[in-house]
Every structure is written in structure tokens, then in C-alpha cells.
Amino acid sequence: EQHIASVREALGVESHYSRACASSETESEAGDIMDQQFEEMNNKLNSVTDPTGFLRMVRRNNLFNRDAARFAEAWDWAWTHVLALPTSQPVKAGDTYLRQVMQTVVIN
16 A cells, blocks of 8 residues: 555545545544545535535435444444343243344343
């Protein structure tokens, strides 16, 4: 990566994204920097340069998709830990799967 970065720097083609990632410590910080750059670009737009509001719509969709991905990751993490919990009561034949999970969460 260092060689690629030096070649990009020598050619003057380093992208905004690679600079944002290189200067940040974590992936979420890189995303925050990208959001900030996108916000600055969005602020420069007005009804004359973006009469349809397309770029504003793209930004909203980008933020929504990023939030949905974060929620899905958190849900997967929590669900994995719920399923790993030992049950203190034997499972009854008539119980639904959701009821079993709820009993496990409430009891433990």
C-alpha cells in the first residue's frame, strides 16, 4: 500500500477517499470525514446548480444505507450472543421459537 500511495502521490492522482482513510485512525472516522466532505459539497449546491435535488437525495440514501448496515451488524452481534446463552429451563414441545428466546433473555 505504501508503494501504491507513493505512486499516486507522484502522479498527483491521490483520491479524496484514500487521503481520508490514510489520515484517520478507524473506518468510522474515515466515514465521518467522507460525510463531512459530502456535506461541504452539498452545502455548495443550491437550487440553481441542483434544481432536481438529486444530489441531496443521493446523500440521504447514503446515510440511510450506512445506518442500516450499522444496525444490521449490531443486530447480528446481539443475536449471536443471545443464541449462545445457556437455557436454564428445558424447552417444552409446545413453545414457539420466539417464546424460547424471550424466556432465555428474561431468565438469564
